[in-house]
Amino acid sequence: xxxxxxxxxxxxxxxxxxxxxxxxxxxxxxxxxxxxxxxxxxxxxxxxxxxxxxxxxxxxxxxxxxxxxxxxxxxxxxxxxxxxxxxxxxxxxxxxxxxxxxxxxxxxxxxxxxxxxxxxxxxxxxxxxxxxxxxxxxxxxxxxxxxxxxxxxxxx
Numbered sequence: 001x002x003x004x005x006x007x008x009x010x011x012x013x014x015x016x017x018x019x020x021x022x023x024x025x026x027x028x029x030x031x032x033x034x035x036x037x038x039x040x041x042x043x044x045x046x047x048x049x050x051x052x053x054x055x056x057x058x059x060x061x062x063x064x065x066x067x068x069x070x071x072x073x074x075x076x077x078x079x080x081x082x083x084x085x086x087x088x089x090x091x092x093x094x095x096x097x098x099x100x101x102x103x104x105x106x107x108x109x110x111x112x113x114x115x116x117x118x119x120x121x122x123x124x125x126x127x128x129x130x131x132x133x134x135x136x137x138x139x140x141x142x143x144x145x146x147x148x149x150x151x152x153x154x155x156x
Contacts, residue, residue, distance in 0.1 A: 119149020
């Protein structure tokens with residue numbers, strides 16, 4: 001299925017993300033992080049933070065909670081031909097428990113290229129900007145999605 005051009009102009013709704021101590025702890029444990037600033041409020045305060053600190057990629061886990069605010073399901077990409085091309089995070093301020101973030105997704109880049117094995121490849125970059133309660137930008141996340149011309153061949 002080709003890229004739906006209407007999605008390139010679509011504005012996606014803002015969403016709220018509460019940075020919760022329990023979620024930070026769970027995420028840090030899943031990642032195997034040993035630094036107590038992610039799990040112990042006293043250790044975080046001793047390190048100069050007001051509460052436990054979220055691991056760097058913490059916001060990643062919330063992208064797919066609401067398909068209305070995530071461009072990916074609206075691209076029209078065939079899941080059998082969709083690839084995750086790249087991931088990028090820009091950290092402007094630490095995320096700590098108690099923060100309430102406002103996020104917004106947007107498609108910031110679109111390009112079609114000829115693939116090396118034949119056929120067109122369609123690239124889309126989705127950018128998610130997170131601002132804190134004061135409206136200050138705290139994190140920007142970008143993901144590149146690619147749709148190949150044909151599904152990968154399975155050798156058997």
